[in-house]
Amino acid sequence: MRSDANLAGPMADPVPGPRSESAGGDVSRETPPPPLVDNDAPIGAAASFAAEPLARSGEGLPRPAQTRVIVVANQKGGVGKTTTTVNLAASLALHGARVLVIDLDPQGNASTALGIDHHAEVPSIYDVLVDSRPLLEVVQPVVDVEGLFCAPATIDLAGAEIELVSLVARESRLQRAIQAYEQPLDYILIDCPPSLGLLTVNALVAGAEVLIPIQCEYYALEGLGQLLRNVDLVRAHLNPALHVSTILLTMYDGRTRLASQVAEEVRTHFGSEVLRTSIPRSVRISEAPSYGQTVLTYDPGSSGALSYMEAAREMALRGAGLHYDGRNAHVGAGMNSTQSMAEGIQ
Numbered sequence: 001m002r003s004d005a006n007l008a009g010p011m012a013d014p015v016p017g018p019r020s021e022s023a024g025g026d027v028s029r030e031t032p033p034p035p036l037v038d039n040d041a042p043i044g045a046a047a048s049f050a051a052e053p054l055a056r057s058g059e060g061l062p063r064p065a066q067t068r069v070i071v072v073a074n075q076k077g078g079v080g081k082t083t084t085t086v087n088l089a090a091s092l093a094l095h096g097a098r099v100l101v102i103d104l105d106p107q108g109n110a111s112t113a114l115g116i117d118h119h120a121e122v123p124s125i126y127d128v129l130v131d132s133r134p135l136l137e138v139v140q141p142v143v144d145v146e147g148l149f150c151a152p153a154t155i156d157l158a159g160a161e162i163e164l165v166s167l168v169a170r171e172s173r174l175q176r177a178i179q180a181y182e183q184p185l186d187y188i189l190i191d192c193p194p195s196l197g198l199l200t201v202n203a204l205v206a207g208a209e210v211l212i213p214i215q216c217e218y219y220a221l222e223g224l225g226q227l228l229r230n231v232d233l234v235r236a237h238l239n240p241a242l243h244v245s246t247i248l249l250t251m252y253d254g255r256t257r258l259a260s261q262v263a264e265e266v267r268t269h270f271g272s273e274v275l276r277t278s279i280p281r282s283v284r285i286s287e288a289p290s291y292g293q294t295v296l297t298y299d300p301g302s303s304g305a306l307s308y309m310e311a312a313r314e315m316a317l318r319g320a321g322l323h324y325d326g327r328n329a330h331v332g333a334g335m336n337s338t339q340s341m342a343e344g345i346q
């Protein structure tokens, strides 16, 4: 794995590559049709529109000097790990970064959401972990988003937790595979399963940063202590660089008092690790995977797309030690109060 020296400096303007014709600016029932930019491909135009808030902000995103390997983990199920992984990855790629998503969940949801073939015969992350196959041989480009790649998970991965137990260096197999990956990358995002088994441990050994999505619901913090203890254990014994860098509030519904109470509790508990940007509950976000798309291409003008773009911006700035002004931190949540009502009655 290396970070390309030429990539240093502000990210290039988003120049979406060839896109499929499967979605366009008229998908949204959440917002008025986005003003299409001068771009022939509907998806390309839509993606450019999604990138506009950044362009409007007048600043490019800094690229990390070294590849940032970010583990998206929370052993609680259904909190938005996969959704966050694929949409943050797509947002970063739309701003010119080169991003690899590693699907480490046997459910293969991240692969599905990125439109990546992951039936049983497809070379996958299972082959990398169990048979030491080079990562390069399983990585596929994501068709809709230039600069975005995915190492898919197949159902084989369900057996890997047990098969890994008897293998040499069972906790560091993913780390070794990533270190041997020679392609230039700015970010690697690893989507973990909802457990703290050997797959998640492999991710924690491979990455330096942990991103914990927290759903703004009752019991949001339940079980987090266990995850944090595991992070401490891995840091102490296997990976001194590991730290929780980012907490992201997901499925925030600004209409409910519960959501704001949970958000406040999380901010009190974790402080500066919590991104100022939160992700609103959005029907568009939940619909996108069934079209094999991220919300960034499925409905670029939606509150969900804008909020993930903003979260990516905040992460990139914070990672570079730059000030994040937060002026768009509520870009999604602000829209949410009226628009999610519209979504809710569809």
Ligand SMILES: Nc1ncnc2c1ncn2[C@@H]1O[C@H](COP(=O)(O)OP(=O)(O)OP(=O)(O)O)[C@@H](O)[C@H]1O
Binding pocket: 076, 077, 078, 079, 080, 081, 082, 083, 084, 105, 109, 192, 193, 194, 250, 251, 252, 279, 280, 281, 282, 283, 285, 286, 287, 304
């Ligand atoms: N902001 C959101 N608004 C609406 N629905 C969402 C949002 N984020 C996630 N969802 C939906 O919630 C469900 C759970 O999300 P997701 O699959 O990302 O969670 P997960 O933590 O990866 O789950 P698992 O633990 O099973 O891997 C999915 O149906 C997803 O579409």
Ligand SMILES: [Mg+2]
Binding pocket: 081, 082, 083, 105, 109, 191, 192, 193
């Ligand atoms: Mg998941």
